[in-house]
Amino acid sequence: MKLGTIIFLVFILFLTDSIVFAQLDSNTNILHVSFVNNAAPSYEIEFETNEKILLEQSYSWIRDDTSRYNLISYGIDGDDFIPISRQPRGTFSIDIPADSSSIIFSSTVQYPVSIEGVREYSFSPKSPTNDNWFDKDSEILILDVTSNDSGIFPHEIVNWDGPVIDYVDNSAQILIDSPIHLTAYWATNYSFLGFLVLLPIVGIIVFLIKRKNDSNVSNTVPKHTRKEPKFDPDDYEEKIMQFLKQKSNEKLSLLVSSEVISPEKSVQIKENL
Numbered sequence: 001m002k003l004g005t006i007i008f009l010v011f012i013l014f015l016t017d018s019i020v021f022a023q024l025d026s027n028t029n030i031l032h033v034s035f036v037n038n039a040a041p042s043y044e045i046e047f048e049t050n051e052k053i054l055l056e057q058s059y060s061w062i063r064d065d066t067s068r069y070n071l072i073s074y075g076i077d078g079d080d081f082i083p084i085s086r087q088p089r090g091t092f093s094i095d096i097p098a099d100s101s102s103i104i105f106s107s108t109v110q111y112p113v114s115i116e117g118v119r120e121y122s123f124s125p126k127s128p129t130n131d132n133w134f135d136k137d138s139e140i141l142i143l144d145v146t147s148n149d150s151g152i153f154p155h156e157i158v159n160w161d162g163p164v165i166d167y168v169d170n171s172a173q174i175l176i177d178s179p180i181h182l183t184a185y186w187a188t189n190y191s192f193l194g195f196l197v198l199l200p201i202v203g204i205i206v207f208l209i210k211r212k213n214d215s216n217v218s219n220t221v222p223k224h225t226r227k228e229p230k231f232d233p234d235d236y237e238e239k240i241m242q243f244l245k246q247k248s249n250e251k252l253s254l255l256v257s258s259e260v261i262s263p264e265k266s267v268q269i270k271e272n273l
Contacts, residue, residue, distance in 0.1 A: 031055075032102040039069045039107045053096040057105060059087040060129075066179045067136075069107040070129055076103050088129040109136040111176050117184040121145045134176040145170040147186045155186045 027049045034042040040061060047053050060070045071092055073081040077100055084092060096103065110133040115121060124141040127134055134140055147155040157170050162182035165173040174180055256263050 029098070029101070031096060031100060034102070034104045036104060036106045039063075039105075047098075050098050052098065053100075055094050055096050055103065057092050057094075059090050059092055060110075063109060067109050067111050068133070070110050070133070070135075071105060071107050073106045074103060075106075076100050078102070081106055086128050088131045088133065110134060111136060111179045113140070113174070113176070113180040113182075115142065115145075115182045115184065117148065117186065119146045119148045136176060138176045139165075140174050140176060142172045142174065142182075145172075145184060147184075149186065149188075154189045156189050157184050158187045159185045161185065 029047055029049055029051075031045040031047065031053065032042070033045065033055070045053065045055070057071060057074075060068050063069050070086060070088075071084060072086060073083045074094065075081040076097070094103075110129070113123075113132050113134060121142055122144045123132075123134075124143055145157065149155055157167065157172075160167055160172055160182055161184075163174060163178075163180060164182065165175055167173065172182070174182070
């Protein structure tokens with residue numbers, strides 16, 4: 001074989017290898033994965049053109065000993081961020097379009113809240129991850145707090161130990177700017193005992209008042225009494241005179257019949273009556 005032929009064949013082989021490498025580079029894409037505020041290290045994924053990519057990312061990951069990052073949204077190739085359904089743990093999966101070149105994840109810092117000295121309680125608003133972790137700088141109300149102690153008399157919170165902004169009755173308000181640990185201190189409310197003591201006394205007073213009112217009602221019922229005739233002084237004097245005259249006539253008649261006096265004398269006397 002001539003020297004020129006050999007050189008030509010070598011040139012053809014070299015050219016063929018170059019074409020193969022060029023085709024490999026043109027059919028390979030790179031997906032750049034990053035995080036807002038460098039919440040996690042960036043990385044790259046190499047994949048073939050038209051290859052389907054399933055990208056997985058943890059919902060939460062450690063920030064430091066007292067806090068964590070929690071995934072809230074993502075954006076592909078500079079488009080608007082798309083919110084996700086937030087979860088406390090597990091893996092978020094997403095199908096990446098074959099022509100995509102970048103995806104960026106957004107997350108937020110969360111701190112835990114723990115409470116001692118209570119039996120039950122609730123948060124308002126609830127944790128966005130449905131646990132006891134809350135987003136940084138959020139204000140939370142702790143409501144419906146009940147005591148571990150049981151008994152006849154109710155208990156009420158007299159103090160909180162921890163970073164409480166304010167509290168009223170059995171509720172408290174907190175600001176999530178660090179891990180929150182609270183302890184509730186209780187006291188027995190004996191005001192219910194006073195109510196129990198006063199209740200029978202009030203019942204007796206009500207009974208006496210009702211009894212008095214019933215008595216007053218009975219006293220107001222009109223009685224059936226004998227009606228006395230009205231007294232007329234003039235009429236009374238006339239009746240007395242008639243009575244005396246009648247008795248005098250009767251006495252005179254008796255004297256005449258007894259012949260003590262004569263009838264004529266009796267007539268004279270009657271005329272003078």
